[in-house]
Amino acid sequence: QVQLVESGGGLVQAGGSLRLSCAASGSMFSTIAMNWYRQAPGKQRELVATITSGAATNYADSVKGRFTISRDNAKNTVYLQMNSLNAEDTGVYYCNTHLLWLGRDYWGQGTQVTVSS
Numbered sequence: 001q002v003q004l005v006e007s008g009g010g011l012v013q014a015g016g017s018l019r020l021s022c023a024a025s026g027s028m029f030s031t032i033a034m035n036w037y038r039q040a041p042g043k044q045r046e047l048v049a050t051i052t053s054g055a056a057t058n059y060a061d062s063v064k065g066r067f068t069i070s071r072d073n074a075k076n077t078v079y080l081q082m083n084s085l086n087a088e089d090t091g092v093y094y095c096n097t098h099l100l101w102l103g104r105d106y107w108g109q110g111t112q113v114t115v116s117s
Contacts (some may be wrong), residue, residue, distance in 0.1 A: 002026050002106040004095045009111030012085055019077030020080040022108055030073040031098050035079045038113075040091035048093070049080060062084070062088070087117045 007058045012018055022034070039045040047059040049069035050058045057069050068081040078095065095108040 002028070002032075002097060002099065004097070004106055004108035006093065006095050006108040006111040009093060009113045011114045011116065014086050014117045015087050017081070017083045018085065018113060020082070020095075020111060020113075022078045022080075024078070024095075024097070026076075029076040032099065034069075034071060034078040034099075035096040036069060036078075037094045037096055038089075038091040039094070040088075040109075043091075045094070054097055055093045057081060082113070083115075085115045087096055087115050089113060090115050 005023045006020060006031045008018060008020040010018060030052050033050060035050045036048045037045050038048050046060065046061050048055065048063055049067055051069045051071050059067060066084045071078045080090065090113060092110040092112055094110045096105060
């Protein structure tokens with residue numbers, strides 16, 4: 001079992017920055033890939049960024065060059081640094097991991113990010 005708790009969302013002006021954090025429970029954190037998703041009002045949830053257990057990263061085209069995903073295995077925490085925010089980045093951001101051996105996803109409760117233009 002994995003529990004995920006996000007924090008760091010809020011209201012920011014366009015062009016500003018926010019850093020999201022996701023704290024994970026359990027001793028397996030360092031061995032699993034972690035993801036950030038977001039869901040804008042009226043839209044489907046989309047994958048924003050991924051970081052593997054080996055710290056390889058991948059990003060959606062819409063956030064490349066602006067967002068950075070990172071992890072601190074000593075703190076069981078994954079981060080999403082978001083710079084140059086714009087109104088299209090508004091939404092609820094979710095931390096996620098998929099455990100292959102259980103065949104299931106785990107989600108945090110989400111944190112709201114609102115970018116005012």
